[in-house]
Amino acid sequence: MTAQKTSIPKGTRDFGTTEMVRRNYIFDTIRSVFQRYGYKPIETPAMENLSTLLGKYGEEEDKLIYKIRSNKNFRERLSDKQVELLDSIYPHWLPDKSENALRYDLTVPFARYVVMHQNEITFPFKRYQIQPVWRADRPQKGRYREFYQCDVDVIGSDSLLNEVELIQITDEVFAELGMRFYTEIKLNNRKILSGVAEIIGMPDKVEDIAIALDKVEKLGMGKIIVELKEKNIINERNSGMIDLYIDSFKSKISNNDKIIFLKNILKDSDIGKKGIKELEYILNYLDQLKINVTLDYSLARGLNYYTGTIFEVKSSEAGLTSSIAGGGRYDDLTGIFGLPNVSGVGISFGADRIYDAMQEIKLFPENSGITTQLFFVNFGANEEKYCLPLIAEARKKGINTELYPDSAKMKKQLDYANSNNIPYVAIVGSNEMNSGMIALKNMHTGEQINMNFQDLVSYIISRK
């Protein structure tokens, strides 16, 4: 038989040990911060009914949803002639009609979950969810077809204290990951955008404005202005106001001065003023908690379900242009599934982009790939039997310990320890068995010391 070529689908990845240990460090950090604030874990299945997902993300996004079929049922209802026809036009047909799809994000499954379990849930419901999602997107640097989202949401409360809490969480996550100096938390409110749409005489164009603003970083402001003119959102009557607004994006002024500016231009918009009031409330609490955020009223966040506060975290270093976390308030996420008027707010952390950023800034500790601390060289059956109880004892003390499975050449065994990043090697040959001592080799320095087993255990535990 010829050997099959090995590969994996484009845009997907294998994770080796070092990557796994580092990824788990990110997940564990995020998870422990979420729990510290009282958020509770849930998980939903990888597969949802296709109908649960379709029509929730936009037309273009729907095309990126992976559809799943199993191999049953449909075939039985076709005539032989139909099967023949299918084979000739559509060789990829599958004899099933069930329509499932892979999770595209964690938000829609969460909305479905809340509605389906509404009688078991006590609101406000504070949940977090850390799971992979799948998108049939064109793979490129930093964009994968399988990637993890870490979502934290509170649903069923319209208190702005939730926004404050989510920003505390965001600040704490990046502080604990050592990324605080490399990240910026940006804050805005969709009502500001609605206010702007109102005062330029385009109250029903908020979506278009948000979508356009979202593309500024990618395309540049020039192209966006052309687009808005073509859509007749910028016209002769309002272009002065828009110039004023856009010009202000460039100025580096304090959050307070930005509030003053907004109060000035939005003085005739009720919704605009409401947005400013919400921002002031949040900024006031964050001041008290000494948490830095940047009020950025050019921030839009494309998704059309946001209705209030929006936030986003960018990493200025490491050449990252895309956000590594983002979210906002939505007033009616569960309405489509039959539970209207439930307000919620949440933020999603992109673990893969955080990983890539931490990698580039070299933030992972040097020993973050180590899983085994102690390695026993295998000299043969007698030594094996002598060592096995010692190894069991070391493991009981919490030391991850390995014994080489064969009495191979010493060099081969040390090479194994070396390439597995094992820091300590215990050598127990006939001399050591006679003397009751163990030769412990430090693989980093090459130094070798004789000690008894109890001292060896204490030594390694103290150096973990």
Next chain:
Amino acid sequence: MTAQKTSIPKGTRDFGTTEMVRRNYIFDTIRSVFQRYGYKPIETPAMENLSTLLGKYGEEEDKLIYKIRSNKNFRERLSDKQVELLDSIYPHWLPDKSENALRYDLTVPFARYVVMHQNEITFPFKRYQIQPVWRADRPQKGRYREFYQCDVDVIGSDSLLNEVELIQITDEVFAELGMRFYTEIKLNNRKILSGVAEIIGMPDKVEDIAIALDKVEKLGMGKIIVELKEKNIINERNSGMIDLYIDSFKSKISNNDKIIFLKNILKDSDIGKKGIKELEYILNYLDQLKINVTLDYSLARGLNYYTGTIFEVKSSEAGLTSSIAGGGRYDDLTGIFGLPNVSGVGISFGADRIYDAMQEIKLFPENSGITTQLFFVNFGANEEKYCLPLIAEARKKGINTELYPDSAKMKKQLDYANSNNIPYVAIVGSNEMNSGMIALKNMHTGEQINMNFQDLVSYIISRK
């Protein structure tokens, strides 16, 4: 818009907080034992190329593989008339030709991984992998379409010490989960079955015998004997020997006596004697390590890639008839992907079945659903601002703490704490703000004590 009905695909599950905490307890326990023995984590993508999976599990199993399509490319190559035809015969067609599939188990992706990364790997390669797998199987009690496997394998070493180690791991996992008294580790060797096949004159029928033996528990020995007679595996010449072998299944004798029995009936089979020697080696080490296993030479394990030791764990309690862990040695798993003659041995733990068993035996600790320890009642803006720094401090000390986001009625807030299983509630109203004390309510006993903040922190930490 009419609300959409909420449901999830048959055979899949949502996991709420209590289930999550318990499941994570199982995963964490298994993971820490694996690491204690020096096994290293890897992960592979949920999607593999369909060709990687097909033809590895058997014809029936191939039908249970979920196939995935994205929404691209194929449509463009069809004429309008072809599209019309497709729509009429096969309304479920998808405009893509790419063929991916969801992981069916962790073993084949592992083999693919080893071959693909062979130049980065140092052999023997000790890896573990804890991930979900998907099977389009008929859902029933204890059988899901999405479920987790926890696999631990060592590949590239034919030392029987690996078998001993995997049994140590198995014993330790169930001991730590509190299941040692409810489980039995069964041990056999495929070479014993080959020996039996040889001495009954059917050396090429080992597979059929293994498949038949696998069904004994489900169908009863009577039906299996009929099946083997129909297949002409049992005939007049060998039925005496087979009766002897099958009769011995019923006797409850020691492992030693079983070895004596096997030595007797397999005295003329070289492969049988080799199997006995391997079993004796393993049993000898397990004796020394005081680990109990049951030699069960009726154990077969259907999968045809096993070539040596096989093991299985059954839970005698909780009405479970299916295995909760199992595995064995395979001599050539990676051959099909172009890396021949690499021997490996591994075991897979079925986390979902372990969960169900622990649930039925009531092995989960009562507080295993608790994630938040301390809840602050919200009395309004002033109290909020007074409490926020205290809450931040409690979290810094590692206490998972919540503040209710609104100054709702006391009863509503306590109900919330109650239904979220939060054990302690801190009450800070104007009296407490004046006195600098906090009223701490034990939600289990109803008892309420006044104390200062530092004492409260120590109190809760000591009771975690």
